[in-house]
Amino acid sequence: xxxxxxxxxxxxxxxxxxxxxxxxxxxxxxxxxxxxxxxxxxxxxxxxxxxxxxxxxxxxxxxxxxxxxxxxxxxxxxxxxxxxxxxxxxxxxxxxxxxxxxxxxxxxxxxxxxxxxxxxxxxxxxxxxxxxxxxxxxxxxxxxxxxxxxxxxxxxxxxxxxxxxxxxxxxx
Numbered sequence: 268x269x270x271x272x273x274x275x276x277x278x279x280x281x282x283x284x285x286x287x288x289x290x291x292x293x294x295x296x297x298x299x300x301x302x303x304x305x306x307x308x309x310x311x312x313x314x315x316x317x318x319x320x321x322x323x324x325x326x327x328x329x330x331x332x333x334x335x336x337x338x339x340x341x342x343x344x345x346x347x348x349x350x351x352x353x354x355x356x357x358x359x360x361x362x363x364x365x366x367x368x369x370x371x372x373x374x375x376x377x378x379x380x381x382x383x384x385x386x387x388x389x390x391x392x393x394x395x396x397x398x399x400x401x402x403x404x405x406x407x408x409x410x411x412x413x414x415x416x417x418x419x420x421x422x423x424x425x426x427x428x429x430x431x432x433x434x435x436x437x438x439x
Contacts, residue, residue, distance in 0.1 A: 308373065308374055308375055309375075311368070311373055311374055312374045312375065312378055312379070315364075315365060315368065315374065316382065318361065319361055319365070319383065323354060323357060324357060324358045324361055325358075326354050326358075327354035327355045327356070327357050327358030327359070328355075328358045328386065328390055330344075330351050330354055330355050330358075331355045331358060331359070331390055331394050331395060331398060332389060332390055332394050334351070335355065335394045335395075335397055335398050336393060336394065336397070337397055338397045338400050338401050338404075340397065341355075341397050341398045341400070341401035341402075342401050345401065345405075355398055356398075356402075358390075359395055359398060359399070359411055359414060360411065362387060362390070362395075362411070362414040362417070362418070363410075363411040363412070363413045363414040364413070365379060365383065365413075365414075365417065366412075366413030366414045366415075366416055366417035366418075367413040369413075369417055370413055370416065370417070379417075380421055380424070384421045384424070384425055384429070385425070385429035386429075387414075387417060387418045387421045387422075388418065388421050388422050388425055388426065388427055388428070388429045389427075389428070389429050390418075391414070391415075391418035391419075391421075391422065391427075392418075392422055392427035393427070395411075395414065395418065396415075399411050399414075399415065
């Protein structure tokens with residue numbers, strides 16, 4: 268074997284080793300990137316969860332479930348209790364943002380449903396739907412589409428009364 272052949276073999280071997288190292292680094296960076304995206308999604312979910320737990324939003328959800336039982340109730344609230352109306356509006360808008368983030372896959376849907384599914388179901392059917400209908404008639408466009416979609420999906424999964432009722436129906 269002459270030096271030219273040996274040089275060619277060494278160069279080829281070095282190219283193969285370099286390619287393998289590049290592939291290994293690429294795969295490692297992809298894995299790290301995936302872990303980073305999952306951490307970002309988890310952190311965003313935790314931030315949303317903190318925001319959803321704020322007293323103003325809790326108050327708005329409570330007013331929604333306790334006082335809005337018809338479209339007329341929502342309209343009366345708009346005319347007579349503006350502070351309550353805006354508290355409900357904030358709570359519904361935050362659920363809409365949550366629905367948007369789920370639809371864009373910014374947060375993990377299963378995590379959102381596990382943590383907020385029951386509240387989404389309980390606050391929408393017979394409450395949030397009337398509030399949104401009332402707003403739609405005033406605005407002349409459909410507000411809160413992501414809340415409507417996510418709440419509808421959750422209700423289809425667990426029912427309008429949430430997990431407790433779904434569990435009771437299964438065990439009966």
